[in-house]
Amino acid sequence: MRSLAVKIAGVELKNPVMTASGTFGSGEEYSEFVDLNKLGAVVTKGVANVPWEGNPTPRIAETYGGMMNAIGLQNPGIDVFIKRDLPFLQQFDTKIIVNVCGRTTEDYLEVVERLGDEQVDLLEINVSCPNVKHGGIAFGQDPACLSEITAKIKKVAKQPIIMKLSPNVTDITEMAKAAEAAGADALSLINTLTGMKIDIHRKSFALANKTGGVSGPAIKPIAVRMVYQVAQATRLPIIGMGGIATPEDGIEFMLAGATGISVGTANFYNPQTTEEVINGLASYLEQYGHESIEEIIGAVK
């Protein structure tokens, strides 16, 4: 039996495939489409210390080979998340990664502390949402700020922390190195790329927020490049994402240096994508005679 198992910050996942935060709800919404027991991990939608209303609609628009969103991190808040969403996920044989968002350092710390005693395997810290003015983007675009918040979260976190990086920076390796130096256990990249779409008939912005985060297959080459760069620049395990829709896409990210791979936008148009990617990884190992998926991580130098 060839092994698909990977290890991220000491946590063993049965396979590298997970769901990108915000595209899979709390897991419950897709549980009728996907056998959650098959996934390496479920990454939840971002949760804050209190419920967030999110942005006005329209919140999404289709773009060529992708989409743009400005949901604004609508979430039910940590109380309901712990009471309702976590117990649901805990029924399944998969790892749980909770995405944490906030407007201030204190917001993040509160959520991280609340999760300390819960059965959660890893925390993913969203310091890169482009759609909320104080949704952490300031933390994710300045190495000094990123370093500071990483260190503060690391001090209170009981689970390993994954810092989710923004691609909307001049040099993503600088951000990655700042997070690593401040004690991050892993990195996930990329969050969405800030974009804009204009409705030429209404002469207005397609999204109420004017700008939104572009995701989907159209951004994949940028994401693969950034994963490769960060893999060269740090020793941290990387969860790669950005347009993964097929097993081949996921393999590209792993060859570039990702240990985990997240399916995001593709869940919206093919809810079976995660399972298809898992099956495809197994076939790839077979085809090239690898005993373990770990052999292909960062194999392209």
Add this chain to the structure above:
Amino acid sequence: MMKKEKIAGIIKEQKQIATGIFDLWVTAPTIAGGAKPGQFVSLYTEDASKLLPRPISICEVDKEDGSLRLVYRVTGANTGTEQFSRLQKGDTLQLMGPLGNGFMSELPGTALLIGGGIGIPPMVELAKNRMDKNLIVSGYRDETFLQEDLEKYGECFVATEDGSVGTKGTVIDAIKAEGLKADIIYACGPTPMLLAIKEYAASAGITQCYLSLEEKMACGVGACLACVCGSKEKDEHSQVHNKRVCKEGPVFSAWEVEL
């Protein structure tokens, strides 16, 4: 647990019934079997540049035959709906459904079924499923469609913006001109029309008023939180004043949502 998935429907027939309006029958037994009036399906293009599903309301269901009728508007050149309009008998179409809650068709009493433009199609299956009296009011810009189908299931009234057919003006103008009285309102159409209907229902004292809303969707299954509408009370699921059009809707009581 029953697994939900996208399925490949087979086109039975398709024709154009008005300018830019297409009438499609697709064989999809697993969807037709459980479909209710006011629910919708997600249609997927075969074009990798157009990824997101298109939510289209169910116009009619033939459970015995296992098929669905979808009447939709082509939204422009090079759009997903334009691609669907080229499908011919025997072609396959990827779809998922039925999605959303649908109308409560079983409510007793006289009902006003009000459709505006491309909000008219779901009124066919709703009218067909109702036991009591239907007063069906349709609002068009100019050209009418689906009137022969609607006439089978109730008394029909038309409003057109240019006055070429029926009352000149809005569906509310037609209701007032015809002196229509009802216990229940079901409506689907553009937001300004739904707002006017909500006001009319309040002034006429019609407390059972159900509106089918539309909003841009990505997933169609309640995960992405793109298609929310404002809710009067804090919503149980979201914990904020937001409801998901695809999941808690698309049909809401007029009094629970803020348009």
